[in-house]
Amino acid sequence: MILKDIIQRYDVSKPKQCIHLYNYLLSNISKAHTLQSAFQYLKNGGFSTSRDAVRRYIHWAQDSWLLFMVPIYSNSLKEQERNYKKIYAIDWALANRNSLIWDGSYSRALENMVFVHLYQRWHRVHYYLTRKKRQELDFIAVDSHGHPxxxxxxxxxxxxxxxxxxxxxxxxxxxxxxxxxxxxxxTYNQEKDFHEQGVSVKAIPAWKWMLSPA
Incomplete structure (x- = not known):
């Protein structure tokens, strides 16, 4: 997929560098990512590159539906650019096969699958950091009007x-x-309803949520 859809399509002049970056990104599914961290990874690996080149590689990966770079939810484009993005793959099996190392985290696999399903429903998906305590919410889905x-x-x-x-x-x-x-x-297989501070929260198994109507 990488060779056909990206290397050949964009006539990449440094395919080894490009593939090495993609393997690195696929190894960090559901984790925080910045352009600088990707650039530094290639530099530390002995590759001669630039931030613009890394930016292009990442853009091609998104355009080819290999990876998603999920931004923070904010009405400010500057804030979206300033904060890290979270990495997800269109196909967890593909990510696992092409990653440099897998830490055995089934929670990351589940998070990736949930993201893909949520994206299919809403198309606009972000993560969120609460304003005071900077607690991270995995996903916030937004409708066509921009409302969470x-x-x-x-x-x-x-x-x-x-x-x-x-x-x-x-x-x-x-x-x-x-x-x-x-x-x-x-969740993996647990189900329960919670009511906290006037807010209703439903814990639901992934299989049940994915099979429920949108």
Whole structure:
């Protein structure tokens, strides 16, 4: 896919460098990414490159539906550019096969699958950082008018008290701030309803959520 859709399509002059970058990005699914970190990775690997070249490689990956670079939710383009982006792949199996190393994190695999499904529903998907405590919300989906409609966290296991507190904290704060009604924690196989500070949050297994009507 990389060779056919990107290397040949764009007549990439340094294919080894380009593929090395993609393998690095595919190894960091669901993690924070900046242009500088990608540029520095190639430099540290002994590649002669530029930030503009790295920017082009990433743009081609997105244009070819290999990767998604998910920005923070903000009405300010400057803030979107200033903050890191999160990396997701169109196909988790492809990412796993082409990554340099896999840490065995099934939570990252689940998060990637949830992102792809959410993107298919809404097309505009961001992550969000709450304003005071800078708690990270995995996903916030936005409708065609730019209004946040879904706040969503991904959590394999919600039985751990500290984990649940963290996940609920970010989602409740975000839901209250934007007035979001659909608030979800997508889990591996657990289901439960929560009511916190006037906000309803539903924990739902991934399979059940993905099979539910949009």
């Amino acid at each position: 409609v879904t706040a969503l966290q991904v959590c394999i296991d919600i039985t751990q008290g500290d984990t649940l507190k963290r996940e609920l904290g970010a989602i409740v704060t975000t839901a209250k701030y934007f007035g979001i009604k659909e608030n979800l924690i997508v």
